[in-house]
Amino acid sequence: MRRLYIVVPGIDGNLLLETKGSKSIAELKSGQSYYRPIGVEHNVVNANDFEFCFVEIELR
Numbered sequence: 480m481r482r483l484y485i486v487v488p489g490i491d492g493n494l495l496l497e498t499k500g501s502k503s504i505a506e507l508k509s510g511q512s513y514y515r516p517i518g519v520e521h522n523v524v525n526a527n528d529f530e531f532c533f534v535e536i537e538l539r
Contacts, residue, residue: 482517
């Protein structure tokens, strides 16, 4: 079975996603989910000038 992280933002905002050798900005919209396979090393940084919230769900 494929394992995933599903992220559901609580508000609109931007996150800086840092992976091995790259950086990118993710523009997130409240309630619109996205996913990433488990095992991808990454760092997530708030790229807003306000607090940002999201729910992260791990599917196994």
